[in-house]
Each structure stands twice: as C-alpha cells, then as structure tokens.
Amino acid sequence: MTLRDQISRLFKWTKRDGRSGSYAAAYAVLKRYRKPLVYLDSTSFEMLLDEAGEIDVEKLRDALRLVCPKGNVERFVANFQKHGTGESDPIRGFVGGGSRALKLTVEGTPPPRVARFALLLIPKKNREHLIGDIEEEYRTVVLPEHGKACARFWYWEQTVLALGFSVWPFVKRILGLTAIWKLIGR
Amino acid sequence: MDYLGEFELLVMLAVLRLGTNAYGMTIRREIVDVAERSASLGAVYTTLERLEDKGFLSSAIGETTRERGGRAKKYFKVSASGAGAVKRSLKSTDAMLSGAAWGVAR
Numbered sequence: 001m002t003l004r005d006q007i008s009r010l011f012k013w014t015k016r017d018g019r020s021g022s023y024a025a026a027y028a029v030l031k032r033y034r035k036p037l038v039y040l041d042s043t044s045f046e047m048l049l050d051e052a053g054e055i056d057v058e059k060l061r062d063a064l065r066l067v068c069p070k071g072n073v074e075r076f077v078a079n080f081q082k083h084g085t086g087e088s089d090p091i092r093g094f095v096g097g098g099s100r101a102l103k104l105t106v107e108g109t110p111p112p113r114v115a116r117f118a119l120l121l122i123p124k125k126n127r128e129h130l131i132g133d134i135e136e137e138y139r140t141v142v143l144p145e146h147g148k149a150c151a152r153f154w155y156w157e158q159t160v161l162a163l164g165f166s167v168w169p170f171v172k173r174i175l176g177l178t179a180i181w182k183l184i185g186r
Numbered sequence: 187m188d189y190l191g192e193f194e195l196l197v198m199l200a201v202l203r204l205g206t207n208a209y210g211m212t213i214r215r216e217i218v219d220v221a222e223r224s225a226s227l228g229a230v231y232t233t234l235e236r237l238e239d240k241g242f243l244s245s246a247i248g249e250t251t252r253e254r255g256g257r258a259k260k261y262f263k264v265s266a267s268g269a270g271a272v273k274r275s276l277k278s279t280d281a282m283l284s285g286a287a288w289g290v291a292r
C-alpha cells in the first residue's frame with residue numbers, strides 16, 4: 001500500500017467518524033514504513049475526543065491501525081497517554097524520527113518561494129489569514145495526500161486566484177465598471 | 187434588503203455547519219467536500235469579506251499554529267441578520283422549486 005493510499009484511508013476514517021462534520025482533520029504521515037511519524041495537530045486531536053472531552057484511546061488506536069504496524073501503534077498509544085496534554089500544541093508520537101522527522105514533514109517541503117512573495121501583494125486586511133490558510137492546507141492536506149509536485153502546483157493555483165480576486169475590484173473601479181454595473185442593477 | 191448570491195449562500199451554510207471551527211481553510215474544505223464544488227481560498231475570502239461588510243458575519247482572530255507558519259486564524263460566525271438572510275434565500279429557493287417542471291425540452 002502506498003503512502004498516499006494509507007493517508008487516504010485515514011482521511012476516509014475521519015470523515016466516517018463525523019465529529020468534525022466535514023473535512024478530514026486528522027492525518028498521519030509515514031516518512032518510511034519502518035519509521036512512522038504520526039503527527040496530530042490540534043484539530044485532529046479534537047476528532048479523537050469522546051463525549052466527555054477525554055482522549056478516546058480506541059479511536060486513536062483505530063486511526064493508527066490504518067497507517068502503522070501493530071507494535072508501533074501500541075508504542076504510540078503508550079507514548080500518547082504518557083505525554084499527551086490535549087492542548088493546542090502539536091503532540092508528537094513516533095517511533096524513531098523525533099523532532100527531525102517532524103521538521104522534515106512540516107517544514108521539509110516549503111511552498112514555492114516566488115508564490116509566497118507574490119502573496120504579499122494581497123491587501124493587508126486579510127493577508128495574514130489567507131496566507132496562513134493556504135499554507136495550512138498545503139502542509140496538512142494537499143502535500144500528504146497528493147505529493148510534492150501536485151502540492152506546489154496547487155499552491156501556485158491558489159496564489160494566482162487569490163491575487164486575481166484581490167486585484168479584480170481595483171481593476172473594476174479603474175475601468176469604471178462599478179458604475180455601469182450599478183446602472184444595470186447588478 | 188440584501189439577498190444572498192449562490193456562492194454567498196454556500197459560504198454562509200458552510201459557516202453554520204462548522205460552528206466554532208469556521209475559518210478560511212475549513213470553510214473551503216466544507217464547500218469542496220460537501221457541496222462538491224470547486225472554490226479557491228481567494229474566492230472564499232472575497233465572499234467572507236463581502237458578507238462581513240453586509241453584517242451577515244462577524245469575525246474574531248484565533249490562535250496561531252505551526253503549520254500556518256505562525257499566522258493567526260480568523261474565525262467567522264453567522265450573525266442574526268445573516269441567519270435571517272440564509273432563511274430568506276432558502277425559502278425563496280424552496281418556493282421556486284415547488285412546481286418546477288424538470289422535463290428537458292427536446
């Protein structure tokens with residue numbers, strides 16, 4: 001089973017679970033099969049809570065079974081129960097890899113540099129949040145699910161569209177289209 | 187009285203579905219996954235901004251995370267007038283739907 005298949009299965013599981021009501025918030029990345037790195041962010045953590053807001057170990061185990069060899073699942077769960085805090089800080093549980101593996105996964109494939117600079121052209125009002133959202137989806141959804149090449153393409157696509165949408169009102173104003181649109185009742 | 191466009195309605199419904207977890211990325215994912223419609227983050231933000239200007243949404247700055255490069259999230263919430271606008275839009279759609287003939291002209 002490829003890495004993409006494994007992640008896809010985990011995404012399906014989180015969707016079936018339905019706690020978020022929508023998108024797959026949990027994800028797992030196997031850098032190598034023998035050195036799994038399972039990284040849970042604050043949103044995915046929420047998916048693993050039971051009705052009382054406690055960590056549901058069975059849910060955690062189920063999710064991990066899809067992506068880890070059995071021995072590693074148990075080691076992760078033990079590690080998680082020992083060190084997991086439930087706060088919004090990332091919780092790391094892994095066999096091998098450690099912070100280096102986390103760094104490789106989260107920071108090892110940065111978004112295209114030129115696109116990142118281009119995003120600075122977006123008006124200041126929502127710039128920070130928009131760039132943050134693009135980066136979050138790039139790192140947590142697109143990159144693990146589709147790979148580096150697709151993720152970079154996706155990042156560029158989002159950049160161009162974001163720039164287009166933010167520039168369009170100014171272009172419209174310059175061309176005087178706003179007045180015309182008002183005249184025709186738009 | 188302001189009415190909602192089709193994409194505006196989708197965004198409002200996504201915010202309502204997401205509850206306290208409604209921010210740019212989750213709203214986009216909700217539209218893509220549930221409505222099965224493509225939407226860029228740029229389009230989503232433009233619409234969110236417009237809805238906020240109309241008073242249908244309110245926003246609050248949230249926490250930062252590492253995956254976001256330390257940038258803060260912006261959470262959105264539907265206001266009372268926003269909820270009213272959604273209801274009006276759905277009502278008018280329902281009214282138009284009843285009695286619509288689905289036959290295709292040949």
